[in-house]
Amino acid sequence: MALPSVVPAPASIEADGSAPFALTSGTPIVAAAEITDATEALQSLIETRTGLRLDTREPADSAADARAIVLEIAGDGAAESYRLDVTEASVIVSGTDAAGLFYGVQTLGQLVEPAPGGWQIPAVRIVDAPRFAYRxxxxxxxxxxxxxxxxxxxxxxxxxxxxxxxxxxxxxxxxxxxxxxxxxxxxxxxxxxxxxxxxxxxxxxxxxxxxxxxxxxxxxxxxxxxxxxxxxxxxxxxxxxxxxxxxxxxxxxxxxxxxxxxxxxxxxxxxxxxxxxxxxxxxxxxxxxxxxxxxxxxxxxxxxxxxxxxxxxxxxxxxxxxxxxxxxxxxxxxxxxxxxxxxxxxxxxxxxxxxxxxxxxxxxxxxxxxxxxxxxxxxxxxxxxxxxxxTLAFPRAAAAAEAAWSPAAGASELRTWESFAARVGALAPLWTSQGIGFTPLDGIPWAVEVAAGADRGDA
CATH class of the missing domain: 3.20.20.80 (Glycosidases)
Structure with a gap:
C-alpha cells in the first residue's frame, strides 16, 4: 500500500488503509488558547488549500473532541519532534514543544487531499524528529x-x-x-x-x-x-x-x-x-x-x-x-x-x-x-x-530540507531519489494553491489535481 507523500521524509510513517478523516467546513480545530502559532498556521494552510475556514475552540472532554483536529503540546521527546495520528474519527497532532507542533501542522497540511465532493486526510501515523538541529x-x-x-x-x-x-x-x-x-x-x-x-x-x-x-x-x-x-x-x-x-x-x-x-x-x-x-x-x-x-x-x-x-x-x-x-x-x-x-x-x-x-x-x-x-x-x-x-529555490529547497531533517540516506527506505521525486511531485497542487512558482523539473512526476475532487467552500 502506498504511503502518503510527505517532504521532508519523516522518521517513521505507517498507513493501514483504513478509512480517511473527512475534512469539512464543520471540522473544528481544538487547541489551548496559548497555542496560537500552530493554530493560525493550520487555519491558513487549510483555507489556502481547500477554501474551508475552520473554527477553533478550546479543549473539552474527549467525547466533545470527536470529529475534530486536536493540537497539543505533550512535553516529552526530542526537541522539535511531533506525532501525528489520523483516523476516521479524529486527527491528533502532538508536539514535544511549540516548534514540534508547528512542524506537525506543516506535515498535516501536506496530507490534505481531494475526495469526491470534498476533502480528506488519509489515515496515517507519523512519529517524527529532525536529524540536525540547525537547518x-x-x-x-x-x-x-x-x-x-x-x-x-x-x-x-x-x-x-x-x-x-x-x-x-x-x-x-x-x-x-x-x-x-x-x-x-x-x-x-x-x-x-x-x-x-x-x-x-x-x-x-x-x-x-x-x-x-x-x-x-x-x-x-x-x-x-x-x-x-x-x-x-x-x-x-x-x-x-x-x-x-x-x-x-x-x-x-x-x-x-x-x-x-x-x-x-x-x-x-x-x-x-x-x-x-x-x-x-x-x-x-x-x-x-x-x-x-x-x-x-x-x-x-x-x-x-x-x-x-x-x-x-x-x-x-x-x-x-x-x-x-x-x-x-x-x-x-x-x-x-x-x-x-x-x-x-x-x-x-x-x-x-x-x-x-x-x-x-x-x-x-x-x-x-x-x-x-x-x-x-x-x-x-x-x-x-x-x-x-x-523558480530557483523550489524544488531545490525541498531536497535540502530532506537532507537536513530526514534520517540519513540508507537509514530509511524513503531516502532514495525515486521516493523523493514521487513525494515532491505530489506537492505540486499544494504549492500551486500557495502561489509558489516552482520549476517543474524533468524526471519528477508532478501531480495534476482533478478539479472534481473539491467543493472548496462547502461542508
Whole structure:
C-alpha cells in the first residue's frame, strides 16, 4: 500500500488503509488558547488549500473532541519532534514543544487531499524528529534587494519545509541593505545598486525587526551576514577612506567579459557579477571603529545567537597575514558582543580564530576543491543559497530540507531519489494553491489535481 507523500521524509510513517478523516467546513480545530502559532498556521494552510475556514475552540472532554483536529503540546521527546495520528474519527497532532507542533501542522497540511465532493486526510501515523538541529536557508538581499513582504513569503515557504534558520546576506559589493544609526551613509549612499540594474533599496530597522518577529513566530532564527573584509565595494561609496583600490585579476576581467558590465572602480556604484576584488583597509584604526559600530549595532538588533562575518573570496586583501589578523580580530569582536561568530570556510585558515566560530561551506553542502582543508577546526554547516526566489529555490529547497531533517540516506527506505521525486511531485497542487512558482523539473512526476475532487467552500 502506498504511503502518503510527505517532504521532508519523516522518521517513521505507517498507513493501514483504513478509512480517511473527512475534512469539512464543520471540522473544528481544538487547541489551548496559548497555542496560537500552530493554530493560525493550520487555519491558513487549510483555507489556502481547500477554501474551508475552520473554527477553533478550546479543549473539552474527549467525547466533545470527536470529529475534530486536536493540537497539543505533550512535553516529552526530542526537541522539535511531533506525532501525528489520523483516523476516521479524529486527527491528533502532538508536539514535544511549540516548534514540534508547528512542524506537525506543516506535515498535516501536506496530507490534505481531494475526495469526491470534498476533502480528506488519509489515515496515517507519523512519529517524527529532525536529524540536525540547525537547518538553514540563505536569502541574498544584497545582490538583489527583496522587500519585507517578499522575505516574509520566503519564510512561510521554507519554514513549511521545517527549516529553522534564515541566513540573510545583507551586504555585498553591489549594495548595503540594513539601515544603521551609527553609520547612516551606508544606506544613504550605498543601497541603490543591485546586480544587473534591478531596483535597489534597504531595510529600515523596523523592517528588520518585523522580519525577525515574523520568522520567530514560525520558529525560525535570523542569522545576519555582514560580509567582510571583501565583498565591501559598497562601503567605498559611503566611507571611501576605509576601502582599498579594487584588485583587478584576470579572473575578475573574465567574469566581466562573460557576464557584461564594467570593471569595478572605487567610489563608483557597481552592478556586475564579479566578486573578490574589494577589501577594507585591514589595519587602519578607522576600519576598527567602523567594525565596532556596525557589528555592535547589528548584534543589538538581532536577538538570535549568531552573527555572520563573511570572510570569503578576499582576493583584494593584500597578504595572508592581513587576512589572518582581520579574521581573528573580527571573530573575537563578534564573540565579545555575545554572539557566536559564523564565517565562510576560508576563515578556517586563520590561526587566531575565535574558538567558538562556526564555519560554513559556500559552494555545496559538501566541501569541494580543498574547502575541507581550509575549514580545519570548525564546527561546519552547509548552505542552501536561494536567490530569485521561487523558480530557483523550489524544488531545490525541498531536497535540502530532506537532507537536513530526514534520517540519513540508507537509514530509511524513503531516502532514495525515486521516493523523493514521487513525494515532491505530489506537492505540486499544494504549492500551486500557495502561489509558489516552482520549476517543474524533468524526471519528477508532478501531480495534476482533478478539479472534481473539491467543493472548496462547502461542508
Amino acid at each position: 538553514g536557508v540563505m536569502l541574498d538581499v544584497a545582490r538583489h534587494f527583496h522587500d519585507v513582504a517578499t522575505v516574509k513569503a520566503y519564510i512561510d515557504r521554507t519554514s513549511a519545509l521545517k527549516f529553522n534558520h534564515l541566513h540573510l546576506h545583507l551586504t555585498d559589493d553591489q549594495g548595503w541593505r540594513l539601515q544603521l544609526d551609527s553609520r547612516p551613509l551606508l544606506t544613504e549612499k550605498a543601497s541603490a545598486t543591485p546586480v544587473g540594474g534591478d531596483p535597489g533599496g534597504f531595510s529600515t530597522q523596523d523592517d528588520y525587526r518585523e522580519v525577525i518577529d515574523y520568522a520567530g513566530a514560525r520558529h525560525m532564527t535570523v542569522v545576519p551576514e555582514i560580509d567582510l573584509p571583501g565583498h565591501t565595494h559598497a562601503v567605498s561609496l559611503a566611507y571611501p577612506e576605509l576601502s582599498e583600490e579594487p584588485v583587478l585579476s584576470d579572473h575578475i576581467r573574465e567574469i566581466v567579459r562573460d557576464y557584461g558590465g564594467e570593471l569595478p572602480v572605487n567610489r563608483v556604484p557597481y552592478d556586475g557579477m564579479a566578486v573578490g576584488f574589494s577589501s577594507l583597509k585591514i589595519r587602519d584604526e578607522a576600519t576598527n571603529e567602523f567594525l565596532a559600530d556596525v557589528l555592535g549595532e547589528v548584534a543589538r538588533l538581532t536577538p538570535g545567537p549568531y552573527l555572520h562575518i563573511g570572510g570569503d573570496e578576499t582576493l583584494g586583501t593584500s597578504a595572508a597575514e592581513d587576512y589572518d589578523y582581520f579574521i581573528g580580530r573580527v571573530s573575537r569582536l563578534a564573540a565579545s558582543l555575545g554572539k557566536t561568530p559564523v564565517a565562510w570556510h576560508e576563515a578556517g585558515t586563520a590561526t587566531d580564530l575565535e574558538p567558538t566560530t562556526v564555519g560554513q561551506f559556500w559552494g555545496y553542502v559538501e566541501p569541494i576543491d580543498g574547502m575541507d582543508a581550509k575549514a580545519r577546526g570548525f564546527t561546519a554547516v552547509g548552505s542552501d543559497q536561494g536567490k530569485l526566489i521561487d
